[in-house]
Amino acid sequence: MNAATVAYSPGLEGVIAGTTKICTINPETQTLLYRGYDIQDLMQYASFEQTAYLLLYGELPTPNELDLFTQTLVAERGIRPEVASIIAGFPKDAHPMDALKAGLALEALYDPEKNVHTNETNIRKAIRIIAKMPALTAAFSHAKAGTSLPPVLGAELNHAEHTLYMLQGQKPDALTAKVFNSTLVIYAEHSFNASTFSARVTTSTLSDIHSGVLAAIGALKGPLHGGANEQAMLTFLEIGSPENVDAWLETALTEKRKIMGFGHRAYKNGDPRAKLLREMRAEFITAKGANSPWPAIADRLEALMTEKKGLFPNVDYPIAYLYYMMNIPTEVYTPIFAIGRSAGWTAHVVEQLANNRLIRPKALYEGHPQRPWNG
Ligand SMILES: CC(C)(COP(=O)(O)OP(=O)(O)OC[C@H]1O[C@@H](n2cnc3c(N)ncnc32)[C@H](O)[C@@H]1OP(=O)(O)O)[C@@H](O)C(=O)NCCC(=O)NCCS
Missing domain, CATH: 1.10.580.10 (Citrate Synthase, domain 1)
Incomplete structure (x- = not known):
């Protein structure tokens, strides 16, 4: 294994790319x-x-x-x-x-x-x-x-x-x-x-x-980054009501769909931001959406995803339904981010x-070896 192979990490996972x-x-x-x-x-x-x-x-x-x-x-x-x-x-x-x-x-x-x-x-x-x-x-x-x-x-x-x-x-x-x-x-x-x-x-x-x-x-x-907050709300809307969650997820997982608002590159055991927002939501839900189906849909989906996939919600998940309950149109969620x-x-x-230095990494070349011009 040469040095370039050892240093390679797909998606730069775990790579320290600078100081801050x-x-x-x-x-x-x-x-x-x-x-x-x-x-x-x-x-x-x-x-x-x-x-x-x-x-x-x-x-x-x-x-x-x-x-x-x-x-x-x-x-x-x-x-x-x-x-x-x-x-x-x-x-x-x-x-x-x-x-x-x-x-x-x-x-x-x-x-x-x-x-x-x-x-x-x-x-x-x-x-x-x-x-x-x-x-x-x-x-x-x-x-x-x-x-x-x-x-x-x-x-x-x-x-x-x-x-x-x-x-x-x-x-x-x-x-x-x-x-x-x-x-x-x-x-x-x-x-x-x-x-x-x-x-x-x-x-x-x-x-x-x-x-x-x-x-x-x-x-x-x-959608793998900020676009996930809009996509998470579109998912809740697609599910529609808490009793649909189980069947919806079964189909979604069979179709190998990515469930937006779950998973994170850095946090594999849960995103602290999602937990904090979940904790602070009670007063808001009581005041703004006691009859709103979205928190119940989100809670059921979260429980199932944790159980079946070991995946936890990220920051965009609770924010999606909180913004919906603030009457913000879904397509403005990512601009708000x-x-x-x-x-x-x-x-x-x-x-x-x-303290600048040009950021210019290397790539592991997987293309054709050098070959003679035969045109
Ligand atoms: C955030 C994200 C891009 C992190 O990606 P990553 O660190 O590269 O992790 P991976 O995509 O390699 O995921 C590892 C495994 O979990 C699965 N997985 C990760 N997130 C998933 C999700 N939201 N729904 C379903 N499966 C998921 C992957 O399919 C993969 O499974 P495999 O090993 O069987 O192929 C990824 O979790 C994701 O796409 N989440 C949905 C988008 C999202 O909410 N983004 C906002 C992040 S704050």
Whole structure:
């Protein structure tokens, strides 16, 4: 066995592809830390703004720092009228993830510091990206629905509340805002996942931060990654009611279907984020969906999948039905994941560029050996 064979791991499983100070996962203890803080504490106590600051700067903000950071986010919430009107003309059958990608690419063209690439400008651009993701998502959502994009509001709404307001045209109630904030915090970061790694690879060429985030959005769209939250809800809808779960799963497993929202590359004994969301859902279900079939469908499917396949739900599983109970259209679930993860993506790009080396692995060649030209 030569050295290349020994080092090869399909899907890069187990490969250490870089160093980071942003986030660590311990599958054995099922812990997930952002800059040393446990996700359990962050999702309970931190706002998305505090979390984004923590990820970008490495420390939780002081009250003054948070104030300044929030003011900047609020000031950057809007998108340019030129961009909004181009988005309004996008084909209505486009997927919102593609519209988000195209919308952010348009915003990048107008970024006031698009041609300057220092650590300081990258952090400012990061804040602008994080701030504009909800309006970019909402702009296409409204265009598609034939409704008007609501005017951007100020600091009276935090990032989570403002995101729901932009999407739904009305301020969410306190409980919905709290649960939604927790999902954004939970989505904000997850180490070297596929989209974050894509962002790091892209910017390791010294390309710009917007290009890194655009690459990440493309990677997140796939159903094996962020696209799973939309697919999980489509699965619940296909099942329809709790009494259908057993028969549905039997058929699905016979057809060797992948059950979306189960399994994880890093967590083989359960995703702590799914467990935490499951624990916090009780109050929300009581308030919003005592008669909703989705939690019962999800619980039965989870029990069967654990028993029959030894597979546990991942983060996208509980989020799917929580968002459904918030009346969010299924195809906006993955863009919302991107709204949260933009904090982690940009933090990783900034970290990558602070100590950059081009990411360029090798491949194990399995093609034809050298042969003579015989044309
Ligand atoms: C997340 C995921 C891509 C991890 O993939 P991975 O680490 O490469 O694991 P594998 O795909 O090799 O899975 C190992 C085995 O479990 C099975 N498996 C994994 N996830 C499964 C799922 N959701 N449904 C059915 N079977 C699954 C695989 O088919 C494979 O079986 P095999 O050994 O008989 O071929 C995978 O679990 C998956 O596709 N899940 C569904 C999509 C999803 O929810 N993604 C969001 C992740 S946060």
